[in-house]
Amino acid sequence: MEASAFSHFSKGTIVARNNDHVVYRLDPEYGQATASVYAVMPGVEVISFNFQTSRFIPTFHSKRNILELNHCQEGRAECKMKDGCLQYIGEGDLFMNTMSNHSHCIELPLGYYKGMNITIDLEKFTGQLSKYLPDFLIDVQGIADRFFLNDECYFIQAKEDIQHIFCGMYSVPIEARTTYYRLKVLEVLIYLYYFDVASETQKTFYARQQVDIIKQIKKKMIEDFDRRFTIEELAQQYCISPTVLKTTFKGVYGVSIAAYMKEYRIRQAASMLHKTQKSIGDIALAVGYKSQSKFGAAFKEIYKTSPLEYRSKNQIKLN
Structure with missing residues (x-):
């Protein structure tokens, strides 16, 4: 499976590459940053971020029906969303958004950030999911529609269920990452399928x-x-x-x-x-x-x- 099908970093330098994995060294204005991109399924990539900087301009996926899931392991991120809102992702949080309300600038108030991003091309992936979960029908587009019924972003604040899903993704040996990440993407989709959207209090937006x-x-x-x-x-x-x-x-x-x-x-x-x-x-x-x-x-x-x-x-x- 070709790595970096759509999560390319035009301002980054490729420092390692194989069939399903690309490591970019990013060049923020101040500090250092790396992004390790794993192609885990058709239309699905998992990106491991490690930032030692105060500011980063993210990749924008134009004209695609893209769902992003961002989990913060360490640090803190300020996302300036397209609609003008400022959202803050803290340790253990899961932040979801679509490209219709993407973040055009990410500031890191603590000067560092480590986290995972799951990027899903909904049009490309929807027809593939049954191959991986043949006995469990999940409508991924339906999940996105349910979470973004009232807004184009959604927060799930840090909790044990989220920690259980993501914790192993930061420590799994490199040779097992693609397979392990594939399993974890399926796990998080099942989790979101059963998640009670109305039960989660959304974080405060700041002017x-x-x-x-x-x-x-x-x-x-x-x-x-x-x-x-x-x-x-x-x-x-x-x-x-x-x-x-x-x-x-x-x-x-x-x-x-x-x-x-x-x-x-x-x-x-x-x-x-x-x-x-x-x-x-x-x-x-x-x-x-x-x-x-x-x-x-x-x-x-x-x-x-x-x-x-x-x-x-x-x-x-x-x-």
């Missing part, structure tokens, strides 16, 4: 103007990360209510402001431990911790080791 303000606030905080801003102070400065600030920030970045800045400070500290000879006390102060003991506890919570142990294992030998 672009509010999101832009939240991004300005985040930029301000990380540029001056040794300072402790209060919610009230930021809300007043950016003319936004404290409640909207807190809820929208969590919607965009997946965690509270406090949790986001805590991890950011500790990761900056880890970089200093790795690259400089500064004392642990000075590093603690540099990232906004007046108490070295509180810094040590926060560091261990994230890195599962003390700052001193981390430095001894990771520090670059400086001349």
Whole structure:
């Protein structure tokens, strides 16, 4: 079966290829990205994404009746949909959309993303499904119509059933991936066939103007990360209510402001431990911790080791 029948990446460079598998190195403006494309059935491809960047322009499949299923394993993605809505995919979520409401730009608020994409050409695949499930008739177009009755995208928030389907797809040995992915595509279609569409509460859509303000606030905080801003102070400065600030920030970045800045400070500290000879006390102060003991506890919570142990294992030998 020919790989990359329709999920080509025109701005990518092919770094590996065989009969049913193509690996692209993508070239986003900042960072690195790869896409591994597996042709698993006629009209069906599974794409494994690994991004270390903040922004990506996805492939657009023009004039095709395409269904996309996107599962997030790690990170977070902001999808700017054709209808103007901003959707956020977090760890464990399954996001479904059609090409009539595709995302023309994907931003990665945390700077990284790993996930799986199942791309189905509904016209090409519909007639093939009976070969794989001869005793179980599934109308794939009917599934799509049911999920997109009121909108052209649909969210299934992280839950055990979704995790059960996708978890093995990230660890299966490379020689078994095509066969394994084929089985998983069939499994997810059966899952969607029985899924109660009306039971799932859809995630909140966020207005672009509010999101832009939240991004300005985040930029301000990380540029001056040794300072402790209060919610009230930021809300007043950016003319936004404290409640909207807190809820929208969590919607965009997946965690509270406090949790986001805590991890950011500790990761900056880890970089200093790795690259400089500064004392642990000075590093603690540099990232906004007046108490070295509180810094040590926060560091261990994230890195599962003390700052001193981390430095001894990771520090670059400086001349």
